[in-house]
Amino acid sequence: MEIKVEQCKVRKEKPDFSKLGFGKYFTDHMFIMQYSDTEGWHDAKIVPFGYIPIHPASTVLHYGAEIFEGMKAYKTADGFQLFRPLENFKRLNDSAERLCLPKVDEEFTLKALIELIKLDYDWIPESVGTSLYIRPFMFGNDESLGVHAVHNATFVIILSPVGSYYAEGLSPVKIIIENEDVRAVRGGTGYAKCGGNYAASMRAGKRAAEKGFSQVLWLDGVERKYIEEVGAMNVMFKINGEIITPVLTGSVLPGITRKSCIEMLKSWGYKVSERLLSVDELIGAAENGTLDEAWGTGTAAVVSPIGNLNYKDKNHIVSDNKIGPLTQKLYDELTGIQWGLKPDPYGWCVKVKM
Numbered sequence: 507m508e509i510k511v512e513q514c515k516v517r518k519e520k521p522d523f524s525k526l527g528f529g530k531y532f533t534d535h536m537f538i539m540q541y542s543d544t545e546g547w548h549d550a551k552i553v554p555f556g557y558i559p560i561h562p563a564s565t566v567l568h569y570g571a572e573i574f575e576g577m578k579a580y581k582t583a584d585g586f587q588l589f590r591p592l593e594n595f596k597r598l599n600d601s602a603e604r605l606c607l608p609k610v611d612e613e614f615t616l617k618a619l620i621e622l623i624k625l626d627y628d629w630i631p632e633s634v635g636t637s638l639y640i641r642p643f644m645f646g647n648d649e650s651l652g653v654h655a656v657h658n659a660t661f662v663i664i665l666s667p668v669g670s671y672y673a674e675g676l677s678p679v680k681i682i683i684e685n686e687d688v689r690a691v692r693g694g695t696g697y698a699k700c701g702g703n704y705a706a707s708m709r710a711g712k713r714a715a716e717k718g719f720s721q722v723l724w725l726d727g728v729e730r731k732y733i734e735e736v737g738a739m740n741v742m743f744k745i746n747g748e749i750i751t752p753v754l755t756g757s758v759l760p761g762i763t764r765k766s767c768i769e770m771l772k773s774w775g776y777k778v779s780e781r782l783l784s785v786d787e788l789i790g791a792a793e794n795g796t797l798d799e800a801w802g803t804g805t806a807a808v809v810s811p812i813g814n815l816n817y818k819d820k821n822h823i824v825s826d827n828k829i830g831p832l833t834q835k836l837y838d839e840l841t842g843i844q845w846g847l848k849p850d851p852y853g854w855c856v857k858v859k860m
C-alpha cells in the first residue's frame with residue numbers, strides 16, 4: 507500500500523525541550539489509515555497533526571473498541587533508533603484479535619512509523635533520558651449503534667516528545683496493594699493493551715493518589731490473592747536471590763520491557779521464575795527481610811524502583827527506600843542499549859540513518 511504524504515504548511519513552534527513532561531506536546535504530523543470489511547486497510551496517509559472527525563454513533567464512543575501501543579524513538583549520532591518495534595506491532599495484533607478489531611501488517615506499519623518519524627525528526631529531543639514517545643492506536647469506527655464486531659476501523663500514530671521520567675535521578679515509588687477493585691480477570695481483556703482496562707483502573711488509581719501513593723499494585727480478579735502488575739508496569743521482586751515475576755495468566759499485560767528484563771537477567775545468570783506469587787508470600791518476605799528489591803518495568807519509566815509497598819494500611823519499606831543494586835544495573839543496561847550508548851548484544855534496536 508502506498509502512503510500519501512501531505513506536509514503541513516507551517517511547522518509548529520517547538521516547546522522548551524527541558525520542560526517536556528509526558529504526552530503534552532505533539533509533533534507536526536500523524537499517520538492515519540482506514541479499514542472496512544470490503545476494502546481492507548486503505549487510504550494510508552501522513553497528514554498534518556490535527557483533529558479526527560468522528561461520527562456521534564462511532565463504535566469506540568459507545569462500546570469502547572480501542573487498543574493502543576506505547577513505544578519510543580531515541581536520537582542517535584546519525585539518526586534515531588527504535589526498541590523492539592515489531593514486538594509492539596505484534597502485541598497490537600494480539601490486542602486486535604481479542605477486541606475483534608482488524609489486524610495490521612506489522613512490517614508495513616513499521617515502515618509507516620519510520621516515514622513519519624523521519625518527517626518529524628527534529629522533534630526527537632536529545633538530552634539524556636528524553637525521547638520521542640510513539641502512540642499507535644486503533645478504534646472501531648462503525649457509524650451505527652448496533653452491537654457487533656466492527657466492520658470499520660481507524661488506525662493512527664501520533665508522536666510526542668517526552669522528558670526524562672526521573673528529573674532528579676531514579677527515585678523509588680510508593681505503591682499501594684489494591685484489594686477492592688480489580689483491573690482485569692482471566693478470560694477478560696487484561697492481556698490486551700486496550701483503553702477499557704485503564705477505564706476500569708481509574709477509581710483505584712484516584713484513591714491511591716489521594717492517600718499519597720503513586721500507583722496501584724493489582725491482585726488477581728478471582729481470589730484477590732496473587733500479585734498481577736502495577737498501573738502501567740509489570741512488576742518483579744528479588745526474594746532470597748531469586749527473581750520472581752507474575753506469570754502471564756491472561757490478565758497480566760505481556761510487557762516488552764518485562765520480557766527484555768527477563769532475558770537480560772537470565773543472561774547474567776540469575777534464576778528468574780515466572781510464577782504465581784501470592785500477596786501473603788510477598789508480604790511475608792518483606793516482613794522476614796528476604797525481599798531484597800522490587801521494581802516495575804514499562805516503556806515510560808523503563809525500570810522503576812519500588813521503595814514502599816502498602817498492604818491493608820501497613821507500609822513495608824523495600825531496600826531502605828533506596829534503589830537496589832540489581833534494579834540500578836537493569837536500568838543502566840537497558841537504557842544504555844535504548845539510548846545507543848551501550849552495545850546491543852541482543853539485536854533489539856532498529857537503527858535508522860538520517
Ligand SMILES: *Cc1c(COP(=O)(O)O)cnc(C)c1O
Nearest residue numbers: 738739740759761762763804805
Ligand atoms: C503497556 C503496559 C505495560 C508495560 O509494557 P511495556 O511493553 O513494557 O511498555 C504494563 N502493564 C500495562 C497495563 C500496560 O498497559
